[in-house]
Amino acid sequence: xxxxxxxxxxxxxxxxxxxxPATVDAIAAGAATAFTGEGGxxxxxxxxxxxxxxxxxxxxxxxxxxxxxxxxxxxxxVALGAAEARxxxxxxxxxxxxxxxxxxxxxxxxxxxxALRPVTVEELIDLADASSAYVDELAAACTDGLAxxxxxxxxxxxxxxxxxxxxxxxxxxxxxxxxxxxxGIGWPSLDLVVPxxxxxxxxRDARFRFGAEGVVAERGRDAVLxxxxxxxxxxxxxTEALRGREAVVGPALGWAETPEAVRxxxxxxxxxxxxxxxxxxxxxxxxxxxxxxxxxLAVLSARRLAPLAALRAGQRExxxxxxxxxxxxxxxxxxxxxxxxxxxxxVSYRLNRLRDLLGDDLDDPAARFELLLVLAYRARPAxx
Numbered sequence: 001x002x003x004x005x006x007x008x009x010x011x012x013x014x015x016x017x018x019x020x021p022a023t024v025d026a027i028a029a030g031a032a033t034a035f036t037g038e039g040g041x042x043x044x045x046x047x048x049x050x051x052x053x054x055x056x057x058x059x060x061x062x063x064x065x066x067x068x069x070x071x072x073x074x075x076x077x078v079a080l081g082a083a084e085a086r087x088x089x090x091x092x093x094x095x096x097x098x099x100x101x102x103x104x105x106x107x108x109x110x111x112x113x114x115a116l117r118p119v120t121v122e123e124l125i126d127l128a129d130a131s132s133a134y135v136d137e138l139a140a141a142c143t144d145g146l147a148x149x150x151x152x153x154x155x156x157x158x159x160x161x162x163x164x165x166x167x168x169x170x171x172x173x174x175x176x177x178x179x180x181x182x183x184g185i186g187w188p189s190l191d192l193v194v195p196x197x198x199x200x201x202x203x204r205d206a207r208f209r210f211g212a213e214g215v216v217a218e219r220g221r222d223a224v225l226x227x228x229x230x231x232x233x234x235x236x237x238x239t240e241a242l243r244g245r246e247a248v249v250g251p252a253l254g255w256a257e258t259p260e261a262v263r264x265x266x267x268x269x270x271x272x273x274x275x276x277x278x279x280x281x282x283x284x285x286x287x288x289x290x291x292x293x294x295x296x297l298a299v300l301s302a303r304r305l306a307p308l309a310a311l312r313a314g315q316r317e318x319x320x321x322x323x324x325x326x327x328x329x330x331x332x333x334x335x336x337x338x339x340x341x342x343x344x345x346x347v348s349y350r351l352n353r354l355r356d357l358l359g360d361d362l363d364d365p366a367a368r369f370e371l372l373l374v375l376a377y378r379a380r381p382a383x384x
């Protein structure tokens with residue numbers, strides 16, 4: 001099969017070689033500008049080397065049926081494409097630079113011949129065909145290198161993400177190691193983690209759907225999506241994203257408590273069968289606590305009593321004892337005062353303070369039950 005460069009005139013190589021240094025300068029400068037706009041000394045040297053070997057090869061091809069690129073030259077352009085990927089630049093910049101090179105090469109070739117003799121239309125067409133086909137081969141080599149590098153980086157990224165998931169699920173790793181590994185996947189900070197249990201066949205979709213916000217571990221019986229705290233890990237967003245996926249969402253706990261958060265999600269899945277709507281473990285802490293799940297009780301206690309956490313220890317204890325008595329006595333201030341051996345006005349003062357701190361929770365039956373459950377497990381002194 002005839003190659004486009006077989007039709008190139010025999011006097012093109014000697015005519016063009018005298019102009020080669022200036023051509024290399026012009027193409028290298030144009031390509032470097034198209035690539036980066038700033039580059040750097042090493043990058044400019046790499047581009048110059050690539051342009052030099054490409055032009056030498058193009059002239060050697062004139063009148064031959066040889067393939068466009070030898071293995072050595074092809075590797076030069078594969079490496080150039082890989083370097084672009086490592087710099088997080090896409091193929092559009094690379095291909096734009098090659099188009100610039102093609103125009104400059106065609107101009108130089110036609111001017112070189114025209115300086116010797118008249119150039120026919122057919123020769124100009126042959127020059128255009130040959131330069132275009134040749135640059136297409138260069139582009140193919142560059143994009144191959146870019147694709148190889150991206151595949152390699154994706155594989156390394158997958159490995160790092162698996163490592164983060166493994167460290168979080170195992171627990172016990174040093175904070176420095178976990179934070180360094182998390183930073184390697186683009187998590188500059190790591191605080192709360194939300195686990196989501198999914199059927200095994202949902203693992204790939206979860207990776208795609210949540211992208212950089214989560215890591216996925218496949219465990220055979222299920223898949224665990226670990227989401228870092230943020231807008232996409234909030235309840236409303238998860239309800240929408242996980243609808244119809246038989247998901248169980250564990251509590252948002254500190255990253256070091258990820259194994260416990262996953263275990264609470266597992267216990268919730270045993271209690272309530274996953275279905276169309278995602279199940280949230282936090283809706284079932286009371287039921288889990290009544291079944292002896294101390295982890296659920298601990299999380300429930302921390303959340304329900306969080307508004308009182310900033311109080312002084314003595315003041316906090318007074319309010320909690322008063323709250324427990326008030327809940328058990330169905331809001332009877334007289335009964336609370338008698339039980340605690342305090343004046344009814346003292347009870348009123350404490351309850352007003354509790355209402356300031358707990359707000360509508362004191363009127364919500366589910367919240368009142370959970371508060372009573374939490375307080376019932378506390379060791380309290382005989383009197384206040």
